[in-house]
Amino acid sequence: MIVKDWCMFCGECAGVCPRNLIEVKESTLIFDESECRDCSTCVKVCPITALEKE
Template identity: 35%
Template sequence: MIEIHEDKCDLCGCCVGVCPENCIDLTENRISIEHEICTNCRKCEWACPFEVFEFKNEKVRLKAAV
């Protein structure tokens, strides 16, 4: 499970750019993640300049069947 520290988020979109599942939504003032699509790949966590993401469960999930 991923936790988003919204108070740290600058809404820059770096995470959206690297997210392979296209599951991060970024409006003018809000970031949200579609947890059922997220595979816990942690790319957003590594790419984020401001350390917004924190993964609680580190197991990578297989891609959900679409």
Template identity: 35%
Template sequence: MTYVVTEACIKCKYTDCVDVCPVDCFREGPNFLVIDPDECIDCSLCVPECPVEAIYAEDDVPEDQREFIALNAELAKQWPPIVERHEPLPDADQWAGVKEKKHLLQR
């Protein structure tokens, strides 16, 4: 089992999760983070660090977010690793509670 970043991260990109990851499995895109399923060791340290509750164990991903399992795997192959925390996107707080943002994902 791996962990998965879901839609809530889009346009926020808080990186608190990156700081606690012992294996540097996060990858960074323009407005979203993903977890590389080949690198994740299922430690769950990232889950409580996400202020928008965007990270789930693969088996616990909500039904309406299941497509993010494949999306994390796909984008992890394309995006570079992120190994240090940095500031969230400038308007992250405004987007934190917004639902249905998948169409805003930048690849």
């Protein structure tokens, strides 16, 4: 997953990740790539398309 510069840190992606791998703290998106299974749920739910698959 790539987080583009225009991420608003709204937390929508964190709320839908089936493996709970995304966390929003202050103005930072914390993502555990090692456990990601590329389901793209977070990418699909992002309201401003700030996320994309590599």
